[in-house]
Structure formats: C-alpha cells, structure tokens
Amino acid sequence: MKHILVVIYIFYCWLNNVVVINGSSAGDVLSQQFTKFAILQAVRGDEQVVLTWNAVPAVLEYVIEYGTSSQTYTKTLISLSSSLTITGLDNGFTYYFRVTARLITGATNTTSEVSVRLPRLSGLRPRELGLLINDNDPESVMIGEYYRTRRHIPSQNIVHLNVSIKVQLSSAEFLALKDQVDRTLPTTVQALAIAWTIPYRVECNSITSAFALNYMDGPCKASTCNWAASSPYYKTNSTKPFTDFKMRPAMMLAALTADETKSMINRGIASDGTHPRGSAYIMNTTDSLRSLRARIFPVANLGTALSSSVNVQIRNADWISNTTDALFYFQGLASVINIDRNEFPPGAIGDHLTSFGGMLTDSYQMSALKFIAGGTTGTFGTVTEPCAYAEKFPDPTIMIQYYTKGETLIEAYWKSILQTFQGIFVGEPLANPWKQEIV
Numbered sequence: 001m002k003h004i005l006v007v008i009y010i011f012y013c014w015l016n017n018v019v020v021i022n023g024s025s026a027g028d029v030l031s032q033q034f035t036k037f038a039i040l041q042a043v044r045g046d047e048q049v050v051l052t053w054n055a056v057p058a059v060l061e062y063v064i065e066y067g068t069s070s071q072t073y074t075k076t077l078i079s080l081s082s083s084l085t086i087t088g089l090d091n092g093f094t095y096y097f098r099v100t101a102r103l104i105t106g107a108t109n110t111t112s113e114v115s116v117r118l119p120r121l122s123g124l125r126p127r128e129l130g131l132l133i134n135d136n137d138p139e140s141v142m143i144g145e146y147y148r149t150r151r152h153i154p155s156q157n158i159v160h161l162n163v164s165i166k167v168q169l170s171s172a173e174f175l176a177l178k179d180q181v182d183r184t185l186p187t188t189v190q191a192l193a194i195a196w197t198i199p200y201r202v203e204c205n206s207i208t209s210a211f212a213l214n215y216m217d218g219p220c221k222a223s224t225c226n227w228a229a230s231s232p233y234y235k236t237n238s239t240k241p242f243t244d245f246k247m248r249p250a251m252m253l254a255a256l257t258a259d260e261t262k263s264m265i266n267r268g269i270a271s272d273g274t275h276p277r278g279s280a281y282i283m284n285t286t287d288s289l290r291s292l293r294a295r296i297f298p299v300a301n302l303g304t305a306l307s308s309s310v311n312v313q314i315r316n317a318d319w320i321s322n323t324t325d326a327l328f329y330f331q332g333l334a335s336v337i338n339i340d341r342n343e344f345p346p347g348a349i350g351d352h353l354t355s356f357g358g359m360l361t362d363s364y365q366m367s368a369l370k371f372i373a374g375g376t377t378g379t380f381g382t383v384t385e386p387c388a389y390a391e392k393f394p395d396p397t398i399m400i401q402y403y404t405k406g407e408t409l410i411e412a413y414w415k416s417i418l419q420t421f422q423g424i425f426v427g428e429p430l431a432n433p434w435k436q437e438i439v
Contacts, residue, residue, distance in 0.1 A: 037101055037109050042116045046272070046435075047125065047152075048087045049095060049116050055082040056101045056109075063100040070096050070113065087152055090127075092120040120438040122406030124239075126151045129429060130189040130248065132181065132211075134163040134196045139258050144195035147253055147265055151430060153193075159184045167198050167362060171215050174202040178211060190242045191410050192250040193429050197261075197369075200252065200360045201383040206424040208250040212414075216421045225387035228421040233414055235398055241414075249414040251429040254360060255372045267377045268409065268428025271347030273435040278325035278345060280312040282396055283332050290353050291332030292390050301397050307404035309434065312396070326350070327433075329376070330396050335366035339374030347433035349378040349409070353393045357381025358424035368426060378409045378427025380417075391418040406436035 041052040051064065064084055065073035073096070077084060089095060094117040100110040131153045133144035148158060159181050164173065181192075192211055202210040204220035216228040232245040242248050255261040284294035294314050302312050310327055318333060320326060321341040329342075329350035336352055344350070350371035351357065357368040358381030368381035386392040394416040403412035410429035417423055 037111055039097065039099055039111045039114045042097065042114050044116050044118050046121060047089050047091055047118070048085055049089060049097070049118070050083065050085045051097060051099070052083045053099050053111060056103065058104050060102045060104050063102065064097065065100070066095050066097045068093050068095060070115070072096075073098070088154075089118055091118045091125065093118055122436040122438055123408040123432040124191055124411060124430060126153050126430065127157070128188060128190040128240075129153060129157060130181070130185045130192045131158045132192060132194045132196075133158065133160050134165070135160050136162050137165050137196055140196040143253055143258060143261050146262055147193060147195060150265055150269055156186060157189055163196070163199065165198060167200065167359075169199045169202045169207070171203055171217060174207070174210055174215055178214070181211065185248075187242065190240050190248060191429060192248045194250055194252045194254075197252070197254040197360055200254070200358065200424055204384045205421050206358060206383045208252060208425045209420045209423060211250040212247050213420065219421065224384040224422060225389075227389075227391075227419055230418050231414065231420045234418045235415055239411075249410050249425070251378075251410045251413070251425040251427055252360075253428070254369065254426050256367075256369050260369075260373055264372050264377055265428050267346040267375075268431030271345070271377060271431045271433040274346065274433050275309065276327060276345045276347070276433055277309050278311070278327040278348075279323070280310050280328035280330070280396065280400055281315045281320050281323075281326055282312065282328075282330045283318070283320075284314050284316045285318045285332040287333050289388055290334065292388055293330055293353060293393065293396055294332060296390060297396060306397060306400045309404050310400055312400065328396065328400060329371070330394070336370070339370055339376075342375065344375040344377075345433075346377060347409070347431045348376045349380075349399070349403075349413070349427070350374070350376040351380040351394060353388075353390075355382060355385050358383040358422070360424065360426070368424070372426065376427075377431050378413060378425075380413060380426065381424055382422040383424055384422050386419075386422050389419065392420075392422060393417065404434045406432065406434050408432045 039053045043050040062079045064077045067074040096115050098111050098113045102108050134140040202215050204224050219226045219228050233241050238244045282294045284291045319338045321338040324343045327348050331352035334354045354365050356363045356365045360367050360369050368379040371379040399416040402415050409427050409431040
C-alpha cells in the first residue's frame with residue numbers, strides 16, 4: 001500500500017511540476033516540505049481570526065484545532081486550502097491555534113501553536129441579539145435568514161413565532177408571543193431584532209416597546225397624549241440592558257420592500273468601524289410645532305461640541321438635498337420630500353417629529369420607512385398620537401453622543417428617548433460606525 005501511495009505522489013509531482021533533485025526520493029521532498037510547515041499569519045478581527053499557513057504538496061486536508069487554553073483544543077475545523085477564516089469567537093479572549101496537514105500518503109505534520117488575543121470592542125455583539133421571525137410570513141422568514149447569515153446570529157438566539165399578518169395585535173395576542181420569546185431566549189440576549197414590517201403595534205403601543213418594556217395599557221384606556229412608564233435605559237451607560245433592567249430594546253428589520261430591507265442591513269454592516277465624518281442636520285422648518293427639536297436645541301451643542309466627527313447645525317429650511325455627509329437628519333415636517341436626493345453614508349439615521357410616522361404601512365402623513373427607502377440605516381416614528389412632547393422622540397444631543405462614542409444603532413436610539421411606549425424603532429440594530437476598541 002505504501003508503494004502505491006508513493007507512486008501516486010510521484011505522479012502528483014510530475015503533474016504539478018514539482019521537481020525532485022539530487023536523487024531525492026518523494027519521501028525526501030515531503031520531508032523538506034514538512035520542515036517548512038508553519039502558520040504564517042494570524043490576523044485578528046471582530047469575533048474572528050484569519051489563519052494562513054504554507055501549502056503542502058499532495059495534501060489531503062488541513063485540520064485546524066483551537067481553544068482558549070494553550071495545548072487544549074476544544075474545536076476542530078477542516079480546510080482544503082491554506083487559509084481559513086474562523087468566526088464565532090469571543091472578543092476579549094486569547095485563542096490558541098495549530099494546523100495539521102494530512103497527506104495522501106498517510107503522513108501528517110503539525111505546526112507550532114500560535115496565540116491571538118481578540119480585541120474588546122464597544123457595542124452589542126451578534127451573540128447578544130435575539131432574532132424574531134414570523135413563520136406565517138414568507139418575507140419575514142427570508143429576511144430573518146438573510147440577517148442571521150449576514151450577522152452570524154447564533155441559532156439559539158432565534159425565535160420562530162406564528163404571528164397574524166395584520167397591522168395591530170390585541171394585547172392578548174401579543175402577551176402570548178411575549179411569553180414564548182421570554183421562555184425561549186437565553187439570558188445572555190440583551191436586545192431584539194424583529195424581522196417583519198407588520199404587525200407594528202399592540203393596541204396603542206409600538207411592538208418594539210411592547211417587546212422591550214411590556215405592553216402598557218394605561219394610555220390606551222385614557223389618552224395616548226398621556227405619559228406611561230419611562231424607559232429605565234434612557235441616557236444610561238448600561239451595556240447590558242436585560243441584565244441591568246430586565247428589558248430587551250427591540251428594533252424592526254423593516255422597509256417598504258424586501259430588497260430595501262436587505263439594502264438597509266447591508267448598509268448597517270458596511271458602516272461598522274468606518275469612523276465617518278459628516279454633519280447632523282436639525283431642521284427648523286416652516287412647521288414650527290414639528291420643529292420643536294430645533295427650537296429647544298442647546299446652542300452650546302452646535303458645531304463639533306458633541307463629537308469631533310460630526311458638525312451639528314440648525315438648518316432653516318424644509319429639507320436638504322444633494323448632500324453626501326448627512327449622518328443625522330432630524331426633520332420637523334409631517335411629510336418630507338427629496339430624501340432620496342441625498343447620498344447618506346452607511347449607518348446614517350433620519351426621522352421626523354410627527355404624529356403618525358410610525359404607522360409604517362398605512363400612515364396618512366409619511367411613513368418613517370421613507371427614510372429607509374431614501375438610504376438611511378435607521379429611523380423612528382410613533383404609532384399613535386403622542387402630542388408634541390419632545391420626550392417621546394429622539395433627543396439629537398443624546399443620540400449623537402452615544403452613537404459616536406461607539407454604541408450600536410439600537411443602543412444609541414433607545415437611550416435617546418425617555419417615553420418609548422408609542423415609538424417604533426426601525427433599522428439595522430448592530431450598525432456601529434464609530435466602533436471603538438476598549439483597552
């Protein structure tokens with residue numbers, strides 16, 4: 001058998017122009033190749049390491065072993081090429097790797113061990129995000145699978161639900177779903193991505209707030225202009241809202257079409273760690289009531305006072321157009337035109353302070369999803385009449401500060417609003433343009 005394998009190897013050498021010199025046997029050449037076998041490069045990334053080693057002729061396969069203790073390997077992968085990207089690793093930990101080459105002759109050789117310490121990065125991680133999918137909605141199933149693949153969401157973080165495809169759920173319908181989600185998800189999950197566009201409300205509550213803070217029936221029975229319980233997550237430095245407050249901030253993976261939802265997801269992923277520089281436009285429009293945020297915005301926070309990356313400005317106009325630097329677009333109109341005449345950087349957000357922007361599919365004003373269609377990565381709106389309370393809408397100061405210091409979109413957006421019960425959050429939750437390494 002050994003002679004047959006050597007003959008196969010000699011044929012391989014002839015076929016691949018491997019020259020045997022100085023009378024060396026095939027085994028001698030093999031030995032020379034093995035003496036050079038080593039991991040050449042180990043490049044760390046966000047929850048991943050890219051390993052590269054020198055190729056060996058006549059290899060059957062490479063076996064990659066790794067773990068978090070030296071000489072103790074708990075995971076094994078197989079590669080047929082001389083490079084492999086290993087994903088699903090934990091940031092902040094040191095990993096140890098070795099590679100074994102198995103040849104068609106039966107011989108093996110193993111590299112020396114190399115170690116790589118992954119960086120600790122700011123913001124929520126994919127393993128901390130739960131993903132809700134409506135099995136009754138084919139588009140939800142498709143978007144959920146697309147997002148799972150693109151963001152590497154662990155399978156144990158995915159909850160399959162059977163949800164009626166309609167704009168509004170009753171409190172009874174919702175509470176059964178909430179109970180299933182709470183029973184299914186591990187306690188390590190800190191936030192939620194909801195992979196559908198409807199339903200978007202639970203009676204007078206938004207579905208994102210209901211999943212995060214439970215259904216609140218008080219304002220529904222009295223007046224939606226009233227206040228409900230405030231978000232304990234508001235303006236905090238918490239990095240683990242479920243651990244700290246027993247709440248999971250939620251955000252919808254939603255858009256007017258499935259293709260637009262995919263594009264939004266792609267923009268969020270593309271934004272990670274890009275550290276863009278640009279502008280925040282806070283619009284003081286001809287609608288003075290809806291321009292509330294511009295009227296009360298502190299003058300001291302203009303310019304680059306909030307972040308060296310963002311030039312904050314009050315714009316006395318009804319819209320912006322032909323811009324390429326709008327990282328934040330805070331509008332003050334019931335309906336906004338020319339959104340798509342701007343080129344928004346990946347990770348940008350845009351929303352308008354109006355009563356029914358959160359009515360995603362049936363608003364008689366303008367759906368907040370028009371911002372997503374126009375190229376933003378996140379947006380917000382209210383699903384029922386909030387009345388003109390700034391506390392029910394994103395605070396530009398807080399949003400800009402938290403987002404640009406390295407928090408994800410879902411963290412920064414949620415922390416910028418005190419009264420969230422009517423507010424629907426839409427976007428790519430893990431978008432993190434200003435991701436920071438934590439030393």
